[in-house]
């Protein structure tokens with residue numbers, strides 16, 4: 001009996017065992033914390049050059065290597081705007097196209113850590129300016145592309161080609177970009193990914209955002225409609241993160257705002273024989289001597305006349321301006337259930353839209369990004385009726401080449417969206433005019449890189465049941481629990497209050 005009552009903690013074996021258990025628990029906690037501490041991040045980089053009709057921009061993207069398949073992890077690290085015009089403007093002196101990229105490429109060498117240079121892909125995609133040049137003079141467009149290719153290959157990055165992307169790609173990649181950045185692909189439709197879905201899949205897939213891109217030479221509309229896309233030329237199928245998307249897209253060549261202006265001017269010149277063009281799309285008091293070749297050299301313009309100059313004079317009347325813009329849209333002869341214009345199929349508009357590039361620049365300048373359609377029309381009419389002198393005075397810092405065109409551009413955008421794409425007062429506020437989402441610019445370049453670098457998986461990546469922080473927290477919690485139990489045991493072991501039942 002005396003033996004039994006002796007405090008067991010006085011035995012060296014028990015003490016050694018207790019110390020070992022305590023050490024074991026400490027080791028467990030330490031290992032869990034240390035092992036799961038995020039490693040110093042390894043970043044990967046990618047470069048995409050957007051060779052647009054009016055200018056070229058170089059984008060650098062960055063993402064943590066270990067997370068590359070998650071949605072929303074690739075970010076824009078830097079953008080560099082190439083000095084001078086778009087590459088298609090160098091058709092008569094192609095060497096200068098390549099040379100024009102040097103400054104931005106040198107900047108990329110500084111922005112991206114040197115040890116990552118040789119694993120960093122560089123892509124160049126040219127859009128509508130080069131599509132038009134190829135149509136006009138394919139050998140000139142080949143020379144321009146070879147020149148930029150040669151220039152890009154002279155840098156320590158991984159060259160992945162310089163090509164003219166199609167209008168479909170431009171639309172599709174813009175759509176991928178806005179949905180990737182606003183994390184629309186993350187949502188699940190509630191069905192396990194291996195269960196086949198019914199045919200009307202687009203009503204079950206998580207909702208996405210449409211994309212509206214207005215460039216200088218072309219414009220794109222891309223969205224997921226509720227109805228089936230009946231025209232094969234406008235249909236795209238994607239499987240992204242375990243969901244199927246049936247996307248509608250169309251690119252209108254010559255309906256970018258710079259080419260549309262040329263077409264409108266040519267049309268207006270056609271209407272009278274004089275060498276004076278009285279234009280309601282420009283502010284009153286605006287005058288300029290213009291060469292006809294600046295208009296007639298465009299492959300978007302088919303009319304011609306003999307003189308070489310004309311006198312351009314503004315009258316600032318948005319109603320009349322809209323009348324003359326409407327003439328470049330053909331609203332007859334639709335061979336499909338419904339059309340936007342020029343006999344091009346367009347399903348019923350669906351959901352919200354992000355409108356970027358020149359849609360944003362123009363609407364933002366005119367302060368029309370958050371109004372109703374009616375107010376937008378009123379404010380635009382007021383802006384157009386300002387005299388050119390007042391406009392110049394009110395905006396001394398804005399370059400003339402943009403400033404003089406805002407009345408035209410604003411009217412063109414409203415006409416394109418309302419009469420071309422069939423937006424109405426009711427769904428007008430579904431359009432969000434955006435420049436950036438987070439820190440990344442809205443545009444086709446990010447989607448292009450995500451696709452070519454396989455950064456968007458078709459199936460949703462397997463995720464561990466617990467997030468990292470949750471796992472560490474659980475480990476620490478359970479270890480602490482063990483320690484507490486251990487301490488209680490220790491306090492209790494030798495006491496009669498704990499042991500009395502046994503010994504009496």
Ligand SMILES: O=c1[nH]cnc2c1ncn2[C@@H]1O[C@H](COP(=O)(O)OP(=O)(O)O)[C@@H](O)[C@H]1O
Pocket residue numbers: 051052053054055086127128129214215216217218219256257258357358361362402
């Ligand atoms: O600050 C601005 N104000 C108005 N328009 C702008 C501004 N910055 C760029 N733009 C316009 O955005 C358009 C960009 O088109 P881009 O060069 O990408 O042509 P593309 O996409 O048709 O090939 C051009 O019409 C250009 O004039």
Ligand SMILES: [Ca+2]
Pocket residue numbers: 052053127214215216357
């Ligand atoms: Ca563009």
